[in-house]
Amino acid sequence: xxxxxxxxxxxxxxxxxxxxxxxxxxxxxxxxxxxxxxxxxxxxxxxxxxxxxxxxxxxxxxxxxxxxxxxxxxxxxxxxxxxxxxxxxxxxxxxxxxxxxxxxxxxxxxxxxxxxxxxxxxxxxxxxxxxxxxxxxxxxxxxxxxxxxxxxxxxxxxxxxxxxxxxxxxxxxxxxxxxxxxxxxxxxxxxxxxxxxxxxxxxxxxxxxxxxxxxxxxxxxxxxxx
Numbered sequence: 422x423x424x425x426x427x428x429x430x431x432x433x434x435x436x437x438x439x440x441x442x443x444x445x446x447x448x449x450x451x452x453x454x455x456x457x458x459x460x461x462x463x464x465x466x467x468x469x470x471x472x473x474x475x476x477x478x479x480x481x482x483x484x485x486x487x488x489x490x491x492x493x494x495x496x497x498x499x500x501x502x503x504x505x506x507x508x509x510x511x512x513x514x515x516x517x518x519x520x521x522x523x524x525x526x527x528x529x530x531x532x533x534x535x536x537x538x539x540x541x542x543x544x545x546x547x548x549x550x551x552x553x554x555x556x557x558x559x560x561x562x563x564x565x566x567x568x569x570x571x572x573x574x575x576x577x578x579x580x581x582x583x584x585x586x587x588x589x590x591x592x593x594x595x596x597x598x599x600x601x602x603x604x605x606x607x608x609x610x611x612x613x614x615x616x617x618x619x620x621x622x623x624x625x626x627x628x629x630x631x632x633x634x635x636x637x638x639x640x641x642x643x644x645x646x647x
Contacts, residue, residue: 452595455517455633456602458516459516460603460606462636463510465626466566469566469618471615473566474616476502477503477611478611484499487612488612488646497601497605505571509566509570511583512553512563512583512585516633518548518634519548520546520549520584520587521545521547523543524545549585552583553582559578560575561574561575613645614645616642624639624640624641626639
């Protein structure tokens with residue numbers, strides 16, 4: 422798109438040229454970096470939890486999905502366990518550490534002897550990691566990677582105990598697309614391959630902090646299913 426067109430569109434909607442370009446850049450970065458990071462953590466966690474891979478493959482077989490099957494929306498909708506795996510990867514290894522919110526009014530946080538006065542204009546950091554591992558909100562041990570939690574005791578968890586895409590009216594506008602593309606990729610991978618642990622020395626699960634939280638030492642074996 423020519424720069425002059427961007428400028429006209431931005432002006433018509435009250436955004437400056439710089440703001441429009443910033444939004445476009447952010448959309449491009451957030452559209453691939455987070456998905457790639459999620460799939461890296463998925464690969465690592467599957468290599469460490471072969472029982473989860475086995476259950477995914479069993480679900481595919483149960484619904485008649487083989488290596489020759491072309492996926493359809495109806496097929497994907499039936500894969501409930503794959504949805505649970507996606508949720509658990511997001512919970513166990515959040516792509517980003519936190520989100521921020523700016524108070525639009527004075528408020529109070531806490532109860533009893535620990536009450537904090539929050540003032541309008543202050544910025545509150547919401548830690549995803551703390552929420553995802555807070556034992557007050559998870560019945561099954563949150564330190565355990567266990568996708569089945571979303572089919573049992575933790576099925577009705579607090580809605581804001583798991584917010585990988587943020588929450589409220591400022592939640593990620595691309596979350597539905599992201600979930601769909603991740604489900605397609607995971608299902609296609611599990612149709613053909615199995616991830617195997619490369620060993621603690623080269624597949625330790627460390628991480629590095631950048632725009633996203635990515636695995637630092639990730640090396641797995643790939644076994645092609647017959």
